[in-house]
Amino acid sequence: QNDEDHYLGITRVMVSQCDYIVPHWDGQPTFTKPPLLYWLMAASMRIFGTTLFAARVPVALTALLTMAAVYGFGRRLLRSDGAAATAALLTGTTVGFLQHGRVAMMEVPLALLLVCSAWAAWCISLGSSRAWYALALSSAASAMLKGPATALIPLMGTAIWLAVRRRDDVESGSVAWRHAVGAALFFVLRSEEH
DSSP states (O other), X not given: XXXXXXXXXXXXXXXXXXXXXXXXXXXXEOOSSOXXXXXXXXXXXXXXXXXXXXXXXXHHHHHHHHHHHHHHHHHHHHOOHHHHHHHHHHHHTSHHHHHXXXXXXXXXXXXXXXXXXXXXXHHHHTTOSTHHHHHHHHXXXXXXXXXXXXXHHHHHHHHHHHHHHHHHHHHHSOOHHHHHHHHHHHHHHHHHHO
């Protein structure tokens, strides 16, 4: 039995018992994963029925949103529609993305949250105070999706990036674009490992 079947079983029980607080597996409470993916799948099942298609809809939507986020971040970062479109196309056609973007698992939703975190971190480095809210939200959602450790990835990445950027600004002027590219690559590559 694979992870998708496990998540699907938990979500079906959640929907059938109308218990969205404590996930159950094989008649017992299970706390192996936080509930965000189950909640997304349950919401979809309430709309489309308790089918495999319904369970996969939220992940497919996050796959599209990830490509859109890569495009948006790339457009702001690189100031080029062509380069941003290429980045989004490359994201959407990687083997891991194609494999996990169509199954009810956590990898692609986590990739979306990490891209959003990278974008927020870049905006923070440019002085946006509102971007801290986006970083906090994406970090909290990462923790609700895969566990507390995943919230540390964007938070620690941002802290290190800002510290390095400050040092570089003092030594050689603004090089935020170099750190933004590095942070984005780190977040995306880190998400592929899980």
